[in-house]
Amino acid sequence: MRVVEFDKKYKNDFKELNLAWINAFFELEDEDNKVFKNIEDYIRKGANIFFTLDDDDSVLACCMIEPLRNDMWEISKFAARNLGSGKGAGSLCLVEALKYGIKHGASIFEIVTNTKCFKAIHIYEKYGFNKIDDPIINPFKRGNYFMEAKASDILAHLSKEEVTELGNPGNPIGEAGLAMLSRMNESHDDVTNFGLSFIDKNENGVYLDIGCGGGNTLKKLLKMTNNKVYGIDISLTAIKKSMEFNQEEYDNDRLKLFKANVLELPFEENMFDAITTVESFYFWENHTEALRQIKNILKEGGKFVLIADIYDNGKLDFDTICNIAKYKLFNPTKEKFEDLFNIVGFKDVKIHLKENTTWIVVEGTK
Numbered sequence: 491m492r493v494v495e496f497d498k499k500y501k502n503d504f505k506e507l508n509l510a511w512i513n514a515f516f517e518l519e520d521e522d523n524k525v526f527k528n529i530e531d532y533i534r535k536g537a538n539i540f541f542t543l544d545d546d547d548s549v550l551a552c553c554m555i556e557p558l559r560n561d562m563w564e565i566s567k568f569a570a571r572n573l574g575s576g577k578g579a580g581s582l583c584l585v586e587a588l589k590y591g592i593k594h595g596a597s598i599f600e601i602v603t604n605t606k607c608f609k610a611i612h613i614y615e616k617y618g619f620n621k622i623d624d625p626i627i628n629p630f631k632r633g634n635y636f637m638e639a640k641a642s643d644i645l646a647h648l649s650k651e652e653v654t655e656l657g658n659p660g661n662p663i664g665e666a667g668l669a670m671l672s673r674m675n676e677s678h679d680d681v682t683n684f685g686l687s688f689i690d691k692n693e694n695g696v697y698l699d700i701g702c703g704g705g706n707t708l709k710k711l712l713k714m715t716n717n718k719v720y721g722i723d724i725s726l727t728a729i730k731k732s733m734e735f736n737q738e739e740y741d742n743d744r745l746k747l748f749k750a751n752v753l754e755l756p757f758e759e760n761m762f763d764a765i766t767t768v769e770s771f772y773f774w775e776n777h778t779e780a781l782r783q784i785k786n787i788l789k790e791g792g793k794f795v796l797i798a799d800i801y802d803n804g805k806l807d808f809d810t811i812c813n814i815a816k817y818k819l820f821n822p823t824k825e826k827f828e829d830l831f832n833i834v835g836f837k838d839v840k841i842h843l844k845e846n847t848t849w850i851v852v853e854g855t856k
Contacts (some may be wrong), residue, residue, distance in 0.1 A: 491550065491579060493586045498541040501529055503549035504539060507569040515606045521629040525554075526565065530803040532556055536594070539567070540581040540586045549597040550579035561597035569608055581613055585641070585648070588617065592641050592656055592666055599644065602626050602633040611635065613765040618643030641665035659817060660773040662703070671704035675735065678799070681709050682768050683846055684798030685851045689714070695763040698722070700752055700784070701770025705732030712739050712768070752780045757787045764788075768797040771793070772819035781834040788856040794836065801850040803828065810848075827852045 494500075505526045512518055525532065529539070537556030541549050554567035565587060565651070572578040591599060601614055619637040631727050631734045642665055647651055650673065657663065657670030686707070695715040702721030708807045713717045719739075721732055729747050739745040751757050752774055765784055774780050779827045800810060814821050827850065831839040836854025838842045843850055 491543055491544055491577065491582060493540055493542050493582050496529075496533055498728045500541050500549055501551075502668075503541065504529065504552050504554075506634070507549065507552050507571060508567050510571075511569050511607070515604070516632045519630055519632070521734075524570045536588070537773075538590055540583040540590070542583040543739075544562075551583050553580070553587045555584040555591050557591075557594070557596075558600065561595055563591040563596040565599055565601045565614075569643075581616070582609070584613060584617065585652075588644050589648070589652065589656060590645065591666065593662065596639050597665060599641070600626055601637040602628040602630060603635045604632050605635050605638065607635075610638070614639075617647045622828040623851065628756050634639055642669065658840060658841065660730075662725045662727045664727065666732055667725065671728060675704040675706040678703075678769055679706060681797060681799045681844075681847075681849050682710065682848060684797055684842075685712055685768065686714075686766070687794060688765070688795055688840075688842060688851055688853050689764050691715070692763055693717075696720075696761065698757070698762045698765045699786075700742070700765065700767040701728075702732045702747070703728050703770070707736030707766060707768050708732055708745060709736050709739075712744060718744055720746045720748070720762075722748045722752070722755070724749065724751055731735075738821050748839040753783065755783050755787055759786055760789045761787050762789060763792050764850070765792070765794045766797065767795075770800065771796055771798060772817070772821060774820065777830055778833060779821065781830060782835075785834055785836060785854075790856055792856050794856075795853050796827070796850075798850050800848045806848065826851060 512522060522753055537554060539552055539554045542551040551566065551570040553565065557563050557565055568580065568584060589682055594638050601619060603610060616638055619639040622636050622638045645666055653666055653670050656666035658667060659670065662671055691714045693716045696717050697711040697715060698720040700722055702708055702723050708712060708719055708721045723729055726749055729749055733740050733747055736745050748756055755774060765788060788794060800806060800821060803820050828841060831852060831854040839854045841852055
């Protein structure tokens with residue numbers, strides 16, 4: 491089975507599937523005909539319809555999603571062939587509709603359904619919807635059961651891969667970005683500890699984390715010094731998450747955060763005792779120039795530590811290789827890492843590998 495977005499060739503299937511369950515339990519209403527006759531108008535206004543197809547491209551299920559107001563979206567016209575295919579076809583198109591809404595800024599989802607539609611209600615609950623007591627304004631007489639879910643509720647029921655794709659790891663955005671960053675704070679914790687073990691604690695040290703993401707590395711750096719710690723990221727979502735994750739230190743002016751690109755670092759020369767980056771080097775452009783700028787803002791004797799959980803060791807598994815291609819990650823060999831650091835003039839370049847992992851830490855001194 492596969493899911494596709496709206497195409498006019500599926501208009502009759504959309505109408506047929508919905509008429510089947512409406513006529514089975516209810517009566518056709520004027521609002522139903524309005525939707526069936528004006529599907530393209532709804533699409534032009536931002537709505538979309540997702541269809542689950544079987545192997546011979548027959549439509550098994552459909553689900554409509556449309557923006558209502560502000561960041562609120564509605565799920566409607568959720569139907570499966572034979573009033574439920576039993577193959578998971580309905581769940582597949584519902585999930586794609588929800589992902590579409592989140593990708594386009596939805597924070598809250600509404601559903602108006604009926605207690606007779608208990609199979610659909612069960613599926614909605616599976617993906618984070620809950621019954622609400624206050625009636626939702628709707629034009630359908632049959633609507634007697636009202637449900638709602640926040641985007642964060644939906645994201646909690648999606649796979650790690652789906653959340654990562656929605657969140658955009660190269661430049662985290664929106665609710666999905668926040669969910670992804672929370673997960674990364676946990677999943678990157680061990681490799682971050684490994685990398686930071688190569689930085690000497692300095693109670694007066696001034697530290698910078700590039701691509702600060704969810705703020706976990708900043709929290710660890712704040713514990714290594716009594717001085718200020720700085721973080722930059724190109725994502726406002728990441729800046730927000732880093733601030734909230736380290737709220738007390740931010741409020742006490744110990745943490746400074748900036749929206750900035752690694753190629754345009756907003757700092758003076760010879761400012762930092764140590765600079766780190768965790769899992770962000772993959773996404774940089776012009777790596778040589780970025781390393782030059784980093785070296786420029788380090789103090790003499792200062793150290794830059796690059797931390798990553800994969801590098802090109804010739805033994806990466808298939809899924810990892812696919813993700814490298816999917817997100818267009820720059821993933822060099824350890825020899826290439828060393829060359830890059832040497833080219834820009836870092837001294838005492840060292841490569842650290844963790845046994846039985848694909849982790850790599852590259853350190854260079856100014």
